[in-house]
Amino acid sequence: MLNCRDVAHEASDYIDQNLSWWRRLMFRLHLFVCAKCRRFVAHVHLTRDFLRRRGPLRASDQDIEQVMQRVKTSAPDQS
């Protein structure tokens, strides 16, 4: 049987479905009896979904300008 510490450390693997079927079964058994771990796993889930929904950070105009300039200088025959 897993304890709360195990569950907390393996929560990402659980929500990403990276646990073996046996470990996953043990994990679910623990969640069945432990409200605190259910809350913790829900938080990990929410954190992942929230961060994914935020999407990528775009480069600044200055970064883009720098890259385009470098490309123009280094590959002038093709640009």
Next chain:
Amino acid sequence: MTDSIDSIDQERLRQQDHQAFEALVSQLHRPMVSVARAIVGDSLAEEVVQEAWVSAYRNLPKFEGRSSVKTWLFTIVSNEAKSRLRKEKRLVALEDFNPEGSGDYLGPDRFFRFGGHWKVPPPDWHMDSPDQLLEEKHLQKCIDHTVSILPPQQRAVFILRDIEQQALAEICNILEVTESYVRVLLHRARMKLMQVIDRYQETGEC
């Protein structure tokens, strides 16, 4: 939140169309810097990424689409960084390869030593949907700041997996690390970010 990479016309990219290339730079420059930082460290990362963009631009006509554009570019920057590392004969600081360093959130004080039960249980969150969290501008700033100060490998893994949604196997190839190590880094990064949300939920501050 942003246009996806898929919306950039691959044929225009192959023809080295500047507008299409700029759109690519806009969306992938920062993740590429994160990959480079994880391999060569802060001081060389920008230079490596600039070289990677030049190399990508030159090779666009040969891009066959066997992998996604993202994976292709991450592989280019990874190869560029590894080659630079060999040239510089530098070793990335040991701390970069150490997945520890984000352990406070799940540190020994959080659990009873015997039995492993929660000593400090997770608090209730009053904002319990991604939509609610997305509305909090101050929280977004806190998250951006925390991502920016994650150890380089943690940051790269987090960005590649949770933001760019690359497969674990691809991430292992890009960073030359094992899958179990990637999973450890990812969990640690998420725990740091979750800690920020935890504090924000409780105090409204970072």
